[in-house]
Amino acid sequence: MIQKDLRAVVLIELLLPLALLIFGVYHGVLQVLYRAGLIQDVSFFGIDYYQGLTAHGVINAIVLTTFFAVAFGNVVISQTLGQSVPARGAWTGCALMVVGTLVAAWPIFTGRASVLYTFYAPMKAHPLFYIGVVLLVVGSWVSFWIWIPGYLRWRKSHPEQKTPLAAVGIFTTFIIWQMCTLPVAYEVIVQLIPWSLGWTPGVNVVLSRLLFWFFGHPLVYFWLLPAYVMYYTIMPQLAGGRLYSDFYGRLVFMAFIVLSTPLGLHHQFTEPAVSSGYKALHAALTFLVAVPSLITAFTLAASLEHGARANGGTGLFAWWGKLPHFDAQRWLFPYLFMGLVIFILGGVTGIVNASYSMANLVHNTSWIPAHFHLTVAGPVFLAILGMSLYLCAGLSGKKVAAPRVALAVPYLWTLGTFTFSAGLFYGGLRGVPRRTNLGISFLDPTSNTFRPDWVTGEHVGAVGGCVMGLAVALYFYVLIRSLLAARSEQAADSFVLPEAAPYHDEDVAVVRNFRPWVVAAIIAILVAYVPPLVQVLNGEYRVTG
Amino acid sequence: MSVAQGIPDVEKKVTVAALLFAGAMLALIAYAALRLGISVPGCVTNVKPFTKGELIQVAPGRYEAHVVSKMFAFKPSPLKVPKGSVVDFYLTSADVVHGFYIDGTDVNLMAIPNAVNYAQARFDAPGKYQVICHEFCGLSHQDMVGEIEVTP
Numbered sequence: 001m002i003q004k005d006l007r008a009v010v011l012i013e014l015l016l017p018l019a020l021l022i023f024g025v026y027h028g029v030l031q032v033l034y035r036a037g038l039i040q041d042v043s044f045f046g047i048d049y050y051q052g053l054t055a056h057g058v059i060n061a062i063v064l065t066t067f068f069a070v071a072f073g074n075v076v077i078s079q080t081l082g083q084s085v086p087a088r089g090a091w092t093g094c095a096l097m098v099v100g101t102l103v104a105a106w107p108i109f110t111g112r113a114s115v116l117y118t119f120y121a122p123m124k125a126h127p128l129f130y131i132g133v134v135l136l137v138v139g140s141w142v143s144f145w146i147w148i149p150g151y152l153r154w155r156k157s158h159p160e161q162k163t164p165l166a167a168v169g170i171f172t173t174f175i176i177w178q179m180c181t182l183p184v185a186y187e188v189i190v191q192l193i194p195w196s197l198g199w200t201p202g203v204n205v206v207l208s209r210l211l212f213w214f215f216g217h218p219l220v221y222f223w224l225l226p227a228y229v230m231y232y233t234i235m236p237q238l239a240g241g242r243l244y245s246d247f248y249g250r251l252v253f254m255a256f257i258v259l260s261t262p263l264g265l266h267h268q269f270t271e272p273a274v275s276s277g278y279k280a281l282h283a284a285l286t287f288l289v290a291v292p293s294l295i296t297a298f299t300l301a302a303s304l305e306h307g308a309r310a311n312g313g314t315g316l317f318a319w320w321g322k323l324p325h326f327d328a329q330r331w332l333f334p335y336l337f338m339g340l341v342i343f344i345l346g347g348v349t350g351i352v353n354a355s356y357s358m359a360n361l362v363h364n365t366s367w368i369p370a371h372f373h374l375t376v377a378g379p380v381f382l383a384i385l386g387m388s389l390y391l392c393a394g395l396s397g398k399k400v401a402a403p404r405v406a407l408a409v410p411y412l413w414t415l416g417t418f419t420f421s422a423g424l425f426y427g428g429l430r431g432v433p434r435r436t437n438l439g440i441s442f443l444d445p446t447s448n449t450f451r452p453d454w455v456t457g458e459h460v461g462a463v464g465g466c467v468m469g470l471a472v473a474l475y476f477y478v479l480i481r482s483l484l485a486a487r488s489e490q491a492a493d494s495f496v497l498p499e500a501a502p503y504h505d506e507d508v509a510v511v512r513n514f515r516p517w518v519v520a521a522i523i524a525i526l527v528a529y530v531p532p533l534v535q536v537l538n539g540e541y542r543v544t545g
Numbered sequence: 546m547s548v549a550q551g552i553p554d555v556e557k558k559v560t561v562a563a564l565l566f567a568g569a570m571l572a573l574i575a576y577a578a579l580r581l582g583i584s585v586p587g588c589v590t591n592v593k594p595f596t597k598g599e600l601i602q603v604a605p606g607r608y609e610a611h612v613v614s615k616m617f618a619f620k621p622s623p624l625k626v627p628k629g630s631v632v633d634f635y636l637t638s639a640d641v642v643h644g645f646y647i648d649g650t651d652v653n654l655m656a657i658p659n660a661v662n663y664a665q666a667r668f669d670a671p672g673k674y675q676v677i678c679h680e681f682c683g684l685s686h687q688d689m690v691g692e693i694e695v696t697p
Contacts, residue, residue, distance in 0.1 A: 050686070122641055206659070272586060272587075272663070274588055275587045276585050276588075279585055279587075290570065355573075356585055357573075357574055359585055361653070365646075431646060433678070435679075435681040435686075436681070436686060437686070440688075504553055504556075
């Protein structure tokens with residue numbers, strides 16, 4: 001059961017970022033039009049390109065993902081750990097996040113913080129942008145902290161039981177978030193806010209980049225792990241089967257605690273001030289993440305196969321047809337399944353980015369957004385959309401309206417992202433830069449920098465981006481109609497998330513406690529980050545204003 | 546339903562396969578770095594941050610380019626060298642973070658204020674090479690394009 005007193009707070013945490021997402025996606029569509037030269041201007045309807053790009057990144061990748069992780073966490077922890085979430089604490093966390101979002105929205109929408117969502121110093125934003133981001137993150141910390149006492153009580157009162165896997169996944173998500181946000185909090189609070197207020201003359205840019213990228217990569221696991229919770233604990237049940245291995249689920253989550261952070265330098269391969277040896281170490285550590293990813297691929301495929309065979313599936317591959325791909329009653333299934341299909345390409349292209357040898361080919365080209373739209377805008381975004389609709393309808397006791405349309409959204413989205421990314425991969429390998437208003441420069445035939453060889457990729461990307469926009473429009477049609485439907489108190493009271501039973505229920509002591517994994521994570525972080533930090537602090541990188 | 550107490554054999558095999566995959570990838574990277582010499586920029590400590598962009602000929606066919614990136618141009622530009630030249634690029638920024646991507650080469654660098662970045666390139670084909678700022682640096686970022694002219 002999910003606590004009644006959490007319903008309103010969870011609905012706010014789901015619906016506020018979804019409302020903002022309308023703008024985030026609108027500007028995503030505009031970006032592909034600008035880049036393809038279909039809009040040849042610095043701005044459109046009062047929002048300039050880089051301002052809209054900032055909002056697109058901040059809303060879609062920071063606000064939506066953080067609010068969703070907290071909302072989904074509240075639901076999972078409440079359901080699996082004996083309704084132990086203190087409502088007052090949940091409201092406090094939510095209020096901080098809402099205030100932070102609104103505070104940061106003002107400078108963005110008034111053009112005072114066009115610094116993109118990576119806010120690289122010494123490009124300066126209005127102080128309220130940084131302050132708003134801090135409040136948002138602190139709100140997510142508070143939401144996490146209030147789950148801990150209930151978890152400890154549950155452990156004490158259930159000494160013989162394993163912590164439910166979904167709760168393990170949520171705690172993993174937030175342990176990683178807590179560890180990785182501390183350095184970026186230092187960057188923002190100690191370096192950027194005083195500087196943007198004019199209290200300090202400048203910042204050590206090299207240090208700020210090291211701190212930012214300490215955060216920047218584990219951030220993607222913070223995005224991804226709530227989707228993993230759904231893949232491991234919900235998707236097997238939707239497929240009519242069981243989770244193939246409970247141990248593997250736990251091992252994967254625990255492994256992410258250790259492996260998600262000591263690898264941020266792979267975002268900094270092409271910059272100065274850090275030795276290439278340290279970069280190579282981070283490249284090597286990055287490849288270790290392939291291990292839990294491949295284990296996940298195996299476990300999820302085995303779980304799906306188990307479900308499909310239980311439904312009468314046979315053959316080596318023919319059982320795929322027995323999965324509920326087009327079952328309107330189980331419309332949530334393709335939001336998870338198609339996310340995984342997209343993620344295969346996201347993972348493969350991620351290997352290219354992380355591999356030390358190929359960084360020079362793709363760094364900061366449109367290859368990079370092509371890649372991360374197959375990760376954060378693939379499995380992560382589809383899982384968020386699907387689960388948000390599922391929770392909004394379920395917690396408010398409403399039926400999902402137009403389930404067939406809901407079912408079509410992930411397929412259309414997949415088509416769109418594949419097309420979009422194909423165009424941007426193609427362009428990226430030919431040197432097309434990311435984050436650039438191409439329409440008034442490289443894709444303008446009258447410009448002396450015109451690049452005819454870049455036109456095709458951007459046009460393909462624009463088609464894909466428009467299809468993605470259409471998929472989201474259909475999603476909002478379903479969501480709004482569902483919210484306007486008749487309410488049933490009884491349905492709201494009996495609403496729970498599906499929980500898949502394990503097929504192999506191994507009992508392995510080492511994955512029953514977070515502590516050894518957190519200790520290992522801290523050791524790995526010290527090994528990976530102390531040497532480059534010492535190097536950066538010893539260099540004479542004057543502050544820059 | 547089978548409820549195993551130990552770890553089933555197939556899971557052990559999958560774990561080993563995953564580790565082997567990661568190991569194979571690492572071996573390929575090590576091979577590329579050590580045998581093929583494909584590496585990434587490191588920490589340049591022997592060049593003081595400079596404020597003036599210039600092209601210095603150090604020997605016939607050997608050049609050192611001190612490139613300063615500043616909203617919204619690279620200096621010096623255009624940079625003229627004869628065909629077959631080897632150029633050592635030292636790069637810095639006079640204001641915000643910029644990118645430095647020489648089209649048609651492997652040179653792909655970040656320009657960071659107060660730090661010096663380094664890459665080497667050899668220009669065998671005559672022609673004009675665009676130098677593209679690929680990191681957002683302000684409202685005219687899309688116009689920040691330099692040029693390298695390789696003469697026959």
